[in-house]
Amino acid sequence: MPAGGLAARRLAPVLALIALCCLRSGYGATTAPQAAAASKKVSALDAANVLQVCSKPGQCTKIVRYPLKVRIGFECPPFAKQCTFYNTTQPASTSSRVAAAKPVNELQVFQYPKIVGSQVAMPLYQFTSEHNVLEAARRLLQSGSTSFKFDLKNQRANGKPIKELDKKGWLSIATHGELPYVTLFDMPFRHFLFWAGRTPAPGRNITWTDIDGIDVYKEMYRLVVWLLKRYNNSGKTFYIGHWEGDWCLRDTYNKSAPANPKKVQTMIKLLTDKQRAVDAAKKDNPWAKNVFVWHYAEANLVEQSMKQGPGWASMVNTVIGAVRPVIDYVSISVGGDSLREVNPAPALHKAMDFANQKLPAKPGVPGPRVFAGEFYFDMRNRDDNIAIYAPTPELQKQRGCWAAAAGVAWGAPHMLWWAFYDNEQTRSGAYRGYWLVDNGNRDTPLFRAYQQYFSDAQEFVRSVMAATGKPPSDYGFRVWATERLIQLSGKTDVPTRPAVRYWGS
Numbered sequence: 001m002p003a004g005g006l007a008a009r010r011l012a013p014v015l016a017l018i019a020l021c022c023l024r025s026g027y028g029a030t031t032a033p034q035a036a037a038a039s040k041k042v043s044a045l046d047a048a049n050v051l052q053v054c055s056k057p058g059q060c061t062k063i064v065r066y067p068l069k070v071r072i073g074f075e076c077p078p079f080a081k082q083c084t085f086y087n088t089t090q091p092a093s094t095s096s097r098v099a100a101a102k103p104v105n106e107l108q109v110f111q112y113p114k115i116v117g118s119q120v121a122m123p124l125y126q127f128t129s130e131h132n133v134l135e136a137a138r139r140l141l142q143s144g145s146t147s148f149k150f151d152l153k154n155q156r157a158n159g160k161p162i163k164e165l166d167k168k169g170w171l172s173i174a175t176h177g178e179l180p181y182v183t184l185f186d187m188p189f190r191h192f193l194f195w196a197g198r199t200p201a202p203g204r205n206i207t208w209t210d211i212d213g214i215d216v217y218k219e220m221y222r223l224v225v226w227l228l229k230r231y232n233n234s235g236k237t238f239y240i241g242h243w244e245g246d247w248c249l250r251d252t253y254n255k256s257a258p259a260n261p262k263k264v265q266t267m268i269k270l271l272t273d274k275q276r277a278v279d280a281a282k283k284d285n286p287w288a289k290n291v292f293v294w295h296y297a298e299a300n301l302v303e304q305s306m307k308q309g310p311g312w313a314s315m316v317n318t319v320i321g322a323v324r325p326v327i328d329y330v331s332i333s334v335g336g337d338s339l340r341e342v343n344p345a346p347a348l349h350k351a352m353d354f355a356n357q358k359l360p361a362k363p364g365v366p367g368p369r370v371f372a373g374e375f376y377f378d379m380r381n382r383d384d385n386i387a388i389y390a391p392t393p394e395l396q397k398q399r400g401c402w403a404a405a406a407g408v409a410w411g412a413p414h415m416l417w418w419a420f421y422d423n424e425q426t427r428s429g430a431y432r433g434y435w436l437v438d439n440g441n442r443d444t445p446l447f448r449a450y451q452q453y454f455s456d457a458q459e460f461v462r463s464v465m466a467a468t469g470k471p472p473s474d475y476g477f478r479v480w481a482t483e484r485l486i487q488l489s490g491k492t493d494v495p496t497r498p499a500v501r502y503w504g505s
């Protein structure tokens, strides 16, 4: 998590004991009668050639696995303006089963939302002279990720701001030729999430408006219209949000400290201005098709908010429900102690349900509307103690896969690991381990597991498309993805599994 050094002082939250009694596995469901024919067809094949695809709880069919080894994705060399799509699919004649299969569009396979992703902000190292945002984005895209999160800020590759952009606002930053953002947005990710606006860290007494020196409503509106125009009909989705909101409400990095009421009011006003602007920009530009822009708020003290009760002012308790028009999405930042069980699903689902209950309904916004914009298991705390939940790269992989599986099972549109490159050090200068690629340019075991997940996800989507002519349903994908992430965690001897929720599609 990006709270700078002081964030390390977060205290171990006291998690209520969570009963495991009511967990229900979402998979292993029985084959529906109408699937009997398909099932007969595939019964002659060994289990490795068969995939189970579910449309609803209890309604699953078996399909034949698409048998070709297909390598698809994007090649994104450093400094290239565009990434090139590669497709080394063998001609269909190499297999009679494929000849009978429905046609598969590989680009659609690649861009099927894989939910798990990552982000870069304030990295402590990088490996080329290219802007760190582009360097990380290229690597994530090549790994098969479909989402990317970053901080939209006035900072060149060399770390220095462009002077004439001071107080010019977000659209000028997004479109300036010396900044990386147009190249980034042009990259073939489906989902971009980013912070717009500096947010006051504890100890600061200022508002976003003061910091950026801009009219928040006007800037947000202009930025949204530009995104709609440039990416009309691209299938891309943009989520514009901010850094960990509960710290912005407080005067110290102390989880138990009360919020500053003035800051709470400022936050409500700022989020209201941003949401009004997003809604107005879309309403005023109804021609925009197949491009989506949403506004989100982020809460980082969700468990503390549950524990302290509704009177304790916080993002979820106070701010989120007060914004009108209603806020589109809520991100939670969660990790470490809060997800202490090997299967973190009960704790994570409780936090997501809590945030979801505090979010008023909003027609027209695809649900569920809660995601983890940050989840993390650091390896060392600020004081150089080994973090008990992820002391080794292997345990970090286990926790990172299980937490991703738990969020996927709940229905979160995004589960974004904090972070691609580490942004924090211990007091003695060691890395805290908020990473997928370490300071020696090595992929961590967790990143290798996610790479395998992305590649297997493509194979699953391709198989479903070849068998049915359609991509898997959201639920069907999540049932598959939850189990696959758990297998990739390396820790499968756990009696409970995250329950996969059915939200109606």
Ligand SMILES: *[C@@H]1O[C@H](CO)[C@@H](O)[C@H](O)[C@H]1NC(C)=O
Pocket: 087, 088, 089, 090, 091, 092, 104, 105, 106, 107
């Ligand atoms: C990938 O290659 C296969 C086989 O040549 C072809 O059928 C398919 O249309 C290609 N997909 C894309 C997106 O180019």
Ligand SMILES: *[C@@H]1O[C@H](CO)[C@@H](O)[C@H](O)[C@H]1NC(C)=O
Pocket: 205
């Ligand atoms: C912060 O704001 C309060 C109220 O507006 C004011 O009394 C106080 O002096 C300010 N503190 C700083 C450090 O500017």
Ligand SMILES: *[C@@H]1O[C@H](CO)[C@@H](O)[C@H](O)[C@H]1NC(C)=O
Pocket: 254, 255, 256, 257, 258
């Ligand atoms: C954090 O805030 C709580 C509540 O105000 C207070 O009791 C506690 O002493 C604070 N902790 C630290 C380390 O300042």
Ligand SMILES: *[C@@H]1O[C@H](CO)[C@@H](O)[C@H](O)[C@H]1NC(C)=O
Pocket: 229, 232, 233, 287, 288, 289
């Ligand atoms: C946006 O895309 C839609 C669908 O292709 C098209 O009808 C519309 O004219 C486009 N609008 C602009 C401003 O490009």
